[in-house]
Amino acid sequence: MNGGDPRDSDARDRGGDDPTGAGRGSVETDGGAASGAEASEGEGSRFSPADRVASVPPSGIREFFEIAENRDDVISLGVGEPDFTAPWAARSAAIESLERGRTSYTANRGMPDLRRAIAERVTRYGQSYDPDSEVLVTTGASEAVDLAFRAFVNPGDTVALPTPTYVSYGPGVRFAGGEPLPVHTRHEDGWALTTEALSEAGVDEADVLVLCYPNNPTGATMDADEMDAVAAFCREHDLLVVADEIYAALTYDGDHQSVATRPGMRERTVVINGFSKAYAMTGLRLGYAMGPEAAIDAMTKVHQYAMLSAPTTAQHAALAAIDRCDDEVEEMRREYDRRRRYVVSRLRELGLPVAEPGGAFYAFPRVADVASDGDARAFATELLEAEGVAAVPGTAFGAGGEGHIRISYATGLDDLKEAMARLERFLS
Template structure:
C-alpha cells in the first residue's frame, strides 16, 4: 500500500524508499539531486550568509535582521493560546477564515483600499508566500520583471524561480531613493511586463509621496504594466500617510497588494500575510496556494483577528518607539559624517559608506566593522547592485544597543 488514506482526502507519504545498492546518498559528487538551473543560478541570501558569521562571535550587536525586537501584543498571543485550548487546529478555508478576511477588508480602508473579502482577499503563510504566489501566477517564462534597486533580497530569486528575468531599476541616494519616471525609462521598464513596488522600502526606508506615486501610476497605465505592491511596512509610516499605487485611477485592476502581520504587529514567527487584488488575480494565486500550502496557519489566523480588533494601541506604541530610534540613528550617522537619506517608513537606515570603505566596498566595510567592533550591519550589495557603497542598519533593536553600536561605529571610523 503506497500511503494511508486520511479523512481529509489526502494521503500520507508512501512507504520508505531505500537507495539502490552503491548509489550516492550523501549529496557529494554524483548525487542525483543536482539543482535545476533556475535554482543553481541564485546565490544564497546575502543577509543570512553574513549573519552566520556574526553568530559565531560573542558580544555582537546585530543591526541586521529585519525583525521587531518587540513581542507580539498580548491580545494576539492570548487569542492564539485560546484557539489551541479550544482545539481549533484544523485547516481553514483555502483563502483564510471568512471572519479574518472581513477584518482585513475593514482595516485597509484606512489606506483608501476597498476589497471584497469573499473574492478579492487571500490569507497566506506570511507576506513572503504572497510575493511568491504573485510571481508564479503572473510571470511567464522570459517575462521581464522590473525591480527598483536597492531591493528586498527575495524579489530577484522569486522572479528567477518563476522563470522571469529581473530588470534592475536604479534609484538614488540623492533622490531619497524615490522611484522616478526617469529611472523607469532609463532602465527600459516601458518594455517590461511587471513592476514590483516596495514602499515603505526595505532596505532604504524610503516612502513615496502622492505626486511621486501618481507619476508611477501614470507610467504603469501608459505601458500596460502589472504591479506587485509589497506594502508590509504600510503601518510603519512616520511622516504623512501611506500612499498605495492601487488607489490611483486605473491601477486597482492591474495591481496585487501584499501586506501582513509580521512587522507592524511583531508577529514574524506566526507567518501570516495576505494578498488583495481583482477576483481573477486572487483566483490564480489561490490555485497555487491550495496545492502548495492549502491554508495559512490556523492558530496565526486567530491571533491576527485579535490583532486587528484590539491591538491598535500596541502598534501605535511600537511605531512611536521606532520613530524615536529612527531620529536618533539618523542624527548620529550624520554626526559621524555618513550621508543618509531620511527614512520615511519601515525600520531601516541606509547610510553611504563608500567614502570611508576600502575601495568603496560596502561588504569589506561591514566585514571590518564586525571583526573590529562587533557591530553587524548588512552590506548594501545584498540588496542588488544599487546598494553598492551602502550598508543597511536596522533600528528594530533597543535604544541602549543602538547607542552602544553608534559608539562602536564612531570608534571604528576614527
Template sequence: MRSFVNRQVAALPPSGIRRFFDLIASSTDIISLGVGEPDFSTPWHIRAAAIRSLERGRTSYTSNWGLLELRQAIRDHLEAWQGLTYDPEGEILVTVGVAEAIDLALRAVVEPGDEVLIPEPCFVSYAPCAVLAGGRPVAVPLRAAEGFKLTPERLLEHITSRSKVLMLAFPANPTGAVMNAAELAAVARIAVEHDLLVISDEIYGEMTYEGEHRSIAAMPGMRERTVLLNGVSKAYAMTGWRIGYACGPRDVLAAMVKIHQYTIMCPPITGQIAAIEALRHGSAERERMVAEYDRRRRLMVDGFRRIGLPCVEPKGAFYIFPSVAETGLDDTTFAVRLLEEEKVAVVPGSAFGAAGAGHVRCTYAAPIEQLAEALRRLDRFVARLHESRPRAMAR
C-alpha cells in the first residue's frame, strides 16, 4: 500500500521527541524531564466555567473564527499585555492549539519553492509544516555562546531572494532563550528591509522570568507583517483543551480561515468557553504557577552547573538545555543510557535540529522533589562517565 502514500509525507522523518519516548513505554520508575506539558491541573475556576457551560447545554458549533466573546477577550488581553490592538472581526482566529495555527499560517502564505527561515534548535513541527506547505525550510543555526538568540548576523547569512517567512519563537523551546526589545528591533529592521513575513510563536511569552516579554509585532513596521500566535496551553495549564489563536493582517487571516473552515471548522466550544475564563480571570493562578516554575528553574540551573554540564540560563518557558559534549557521549547515546541506567528521561537536542546536537532538553514542569531526585541521578550518571573515561583511554 506504500504506493498510495504521498511521497512528500513519506519522506518526512518521524518526530524525534515521539520516537525517543517509545523507549520509555516499557520502563518503570522513570522520572520524566521530557514532556513539555505543565504538571499542574487547569485551575478550578476555569474547569468550573466549562462545567457550567455543559450544564447549560452549550454544545454547538461556533463561528469558524471562534466565539466572538473569546476573540474579544484575546483582543483585551493583548492590548493590556503588549499594547497591540487587533479587530476581533477579521484579525483574530481561534485555532486548535498553536500547532494548528502554525500549519495554517504557513499554508496560507507559502508558495512552492519559497524559503522559510527557521532558527534552530526549535520546536519540532516548524520544518515539517514548511515542507507540507510546499516551502523549503532553511535552518538558521543559533549558538550557545550567543545565548541561543537570533542575531542580525545569523539571519543575514541565510537570507536569499527566495526567503519569504521567518519563524520566530521566543521564549524558545527547547532552550528557554528570550530576546529583549532591542534585540527584536534589530531583527525587525531586517524583516522590513528584506520584505519577510514573520510568524511569531509566543506560546511561552507569559512565562518570562527576568524582564518582560515583548512581541516583535509591537516593533515599528511589524504589526502589518507579523502573524502572532499564542494560546492558553502552557501559561494556564490547559494543554488538553487545545485552544490557540492567531492575530495578524486581515488578508493573511482571511486566507488562514479558508483552510481552517474546510479542515477543522472550529475548536470545541467547551474549550473556547474555558479559555474566556482563563484570559478574563486567570492571571492570579497563572502568576502562581509561573512563580513555582521560576523556583524550579533556579534549582535546575544550579544543579546542572554543580554537576559540570554547562547550560545557558533559561529566561523563559520551562526548559533547560545543558550541553553533554564534555561527557564524551553524543546527545542520543547520553539520553538512552541515562534512561536505561538511572531511569531519567530527557530528550536529545538533535531532535530539535542539527544545531541542538550535543545538548539535551530537560523540562522543569515537574514537582520540585522529582527534579531534585533527577539531579541526584544525573550527578551519579555523569560521575560514572568521568570514572570510566580514563580506563577506556588506557585500554
C-alpha cells in the first residue's frame, strides 16, 4: 500500500513520571526501574525496544488509573474523561452512517463537509482557514500532536514545553528525535507563561514551542496581554508553535485566546483541536489540525502512511456535533463550571492552595505542605490506599508539578462531594 487510497477523489488531499524525558535509559517494571537490556531479557528478549522508546517511562496518569480499576469503592479523579455521554445527535449520525453502509475510507484529509464545518466553527476564536488546503482531520487530537512533531522536528531540535505539561508531549518529542526543554511556570503566578520564564529557560535558542491553553494539568488560561507577549517572543526568536487548543470550548473566565490570531503568528503556528473533551466523544477518536498549506501538506504526508484517514463513522458523528450540538456543549460547560467552583472552594477550605483554573476540567492543588517530605506521589498513593480517592501526582507532568496533584472534576458532583469528604478525613 502506498499510503493513499485509489478511491480518494481528491488527489491533492494530501496528534511517566517525567514527560520531558528524564530518566533516560530505564523503563518501569513491576519490580522497579531496570535498564533497557535487563528489561528485555527472557522470553521475547529479541524485541528489545529502540533507545528512544526505552528512554520514556510509562504514563503516570494511566498508572494510577489502572491501580484504581483494580479496587472497589474508588472515586477516580485521575483521568480526563468527561462523565457525559456524547450528544444524541452525534450518536444518531454515527448509527445512521453505519446503517447506510458508510464504512469506506474518506479522503486523506477528512470528509470535505466536515472540514468546511470545522473551518466555519473556529471563526468564533478569530481563526480563518481554507478547508480544502489548511485543515486536516486526524484520529484524535493526539495524532495531530504526534504528526506535528514528526513533520517539523528534526533530530536534535529543541522543543520547549511549559511545565507542568501534558504527559504525551515529552515522549512525542523524543519519538521524533527532538530534545524537550522544560519551561517552568509557578503556582504563585497562577501557572502563567511569561516571557521571563521563556528567556530563563533558553527558549530563544529553541526550534519549537508547544502551547496548551486552557492547560492540562493546571487549568490555566492566558489572557490577551499574556498571549500578545508570548507571540512577540515567538516572532522575535523565529519559533514554530504547536498550539494544542483541545479545551478551547471549556473556557470559563473570558474568551479563549489563540496565539494563531496574533500578528505574524498564523504563518508559524499549527493549531490542534478536536471533539473528545467539549463533545464528550473521547472514544470516537477524532481531532483536527489547522495551519498554513505547507504545514498541513507535511502533516498529511505522515498521516497518509501512518493512518490513511480518520475513522469514517466518527467523522459523520463530528459533523452532526458541529451542526446540531451547541446547546449540549454549553450545558456541559456550565456544569463543569459549577463543579470547578465547588472543588476550588472545598480545596481551599481544607487548606490546600490552588490556583483558580480558568479552563479545561482540572484543579492542581499544592499538597507539599501536608505530604510526607513534600512528596506528591507518596501523597497520591496514600490517599488512594487509605480513602479510595485516585488523583494523579503532579510529577507525572514533569518536575514542575512536584508538590501538587491533579484533580479532574469531569465526574459527577455527588462523587466530587464524597471525594472531598474523604480527602478531608485523610488530611485530618
